[in-house]
Amino acid sequence: MxxxxxxxxxxxxxxxxxxxxxxxxxxxxxxxxxxxxxxxxxxxxxxxxxxxxxxxxxxxxxxxxxxxxxxxxxxxxxxxxxxxxxxxxxxxxxxxxxxxxxxxxxxxxxxxxxxxxxxxxxxxxxxxxxLGVEPLSEDFTLERFKGLISGRRRQIKKLLVDQKLIAGIGNAYADEILFAAKLSPFRYAHTLSDEEIERLWRAIPEVLRWAIAEIKAKVGDGLYQEEERSFLRVHGRAGSPCPECGAPIKEILLGGQRTDFCMECQHVDELPGGGRIYG
Ligand SMILES: [Zn+2]
Structure with a gap:
């Protein structure tokens, strides 16, 4: 998508x-x-x-x-x-x-x-x-982000893809953002420290701007039928070595939604139950 x-x-x-x-x-x-x-x-x-x-x-x-x-x-x-x-x-x-x-x-x-x-x-x-705040706009301040996620008893990936909170992030870029922020997608927002929240906030526009530049470089002035995702670091990379540490990228399929991550870099201690794991 x-x-x-x-x-x-x-x-x-x-x-x-x-x-x-x-x-x-x-x-x-x-x-x-x-x-x-x-x-x-x-x-x-x-x-x-x-x-x-x-x-x-x-x-x-x-x-x-x-x-x-x-x-x-x-x-x-x-x-x-x-x-x-x-x-x-x-x-x-x-x-x-x-x-x-x-x-x-x-x-x-x-x-x-x-x-x-x-x-x-x-x-x-x-x-x-x-729709929620635009993550590349000036309105996306640390204060605003804290207000959206602080204390929430929801997994951070679910908060990132909630269009009513932040607009435009889906399954693929949520995985990339969490990898860049070195945070487990399964962490609950209320367990994040101030430092972790700030790291996540910084990673959001950084990853999105990086992706825009990568896609532009690949497609030039052309329109494309399938999203250009060949440059992604974890999403869709299950089984491949992590670009940072070399451990295999893991994938978990939960409710039809896949999540790709590095156990090591993202400090994943515990996997949610009920999902099928690959990689
Ligand atoms: Zn890694």
């Missing part, structure tokens, strides 16, 4: 291709895609795309006159941009036709189709209004 760094790069890659172009038409090709009803989709016609952006794991297209297209790619959606003359495949769930002969499509192979879109009159509406 694309996370903050992926969406950040997609928004940056799209900007020079579509900003300044006018929308000829917008059409959902799957009935569940469009989640908003007011304004109607036809309100986007004739408007210019004035910018691209991101909030959490949502991609945003800003339109002239104060409207915004918001897209969530969910598990397997991706963005395609190219000439309108290429016939849309059966996997296309949404398309925007531009005045320069190109189209922007949301493509999602397989079933069920989970990607969703909204045409919003302002950015403080659902689904964006439910």
């Amino acid at each position: 694309p996370e903050l760094p992926d969406l950040e790069v997609i928004a940056a890659v799209l900007a020079p291709r579509i900003v300044g172009k006018a929308i000829r038409g917008a059409e959902p090709l799957h009935p569940a895609f469009l989640q908003s009803t007011e304004p109607p989709l036809s309100a986007a016609e004739g408007r210019e795309i004035t910018g691209t952006g991101r909030r959490g794991k949502y991609l945003i297209l800003h339109l002239s006159g104060g409207l915004h297209f918001v897209v969530h790619l969910m598990r397997a959606g991706w963005i395609w941009h190219g000439p309108s003359r290429y016939t849309a495949t059966k996997s296309t769930v949404f398309r925007i036709t531009l005045d320069d002969g190109n189209e922007l499509r949301v493509i999602e192979p397989g079933h069920p189709k989970l990607s969703r879109g909204w045409l919003l009159p302002s950015l403080d509406r659902e689904p964006l209004s439910e």
Whole structure:
């Protein structure tokens, strides 16, 4: 599933291709895609795309006159941009036709189709209004972070991926952040010392910025179908040697969610029960 760094790069890659172009038409090709009803989709016609952006794991297209297209790619959606003359495949769930002969499509192979879109009159509406702090913004201060996690009787990985607390971090980058902070994903937030909380807080923007730079370097100005994850240090690396200490990276599968970590570097004393362990 694309996370903050992926969406950040997609928004940056799209900007020079579509900003300044006018929308000829917008059409959902799957009935569940469009989640908003007011304004109607036809309100986007004739408007210019004035910018691209991101909030959490949502991609945003800003339109002239104060409207915004918001897209969530969910598990397997991706963005395609190219000439309108290429016939849309059966996997296309949404398309925007531009005045320069190109189209922007949301493509999602397989079933069920989970990607969703909204045409919003302002950015403080659902689904964006439910999101927590942006971890790359100035608002993400140590004080704010402490307020979000201090004393919480929840595992820190679960807090990191809670979009209502911090927006944009998913399973993969939560693993990378916890590895960088040398903290066990299974620790409960209320057991963290002030020093550990600060270490975790520093690791969040560091890891996300590092990932954005790595993805940009790999994809250049291209759009991609699968997330670029080849540079990750622990996530998806079960069985490989830890890049820091050489011990095998472990993976535990709990409730369909996998967590990858280094027992040594992250001081994992105890594994949660009930999970299947690999590596
Ligand atoms: Zn290690």
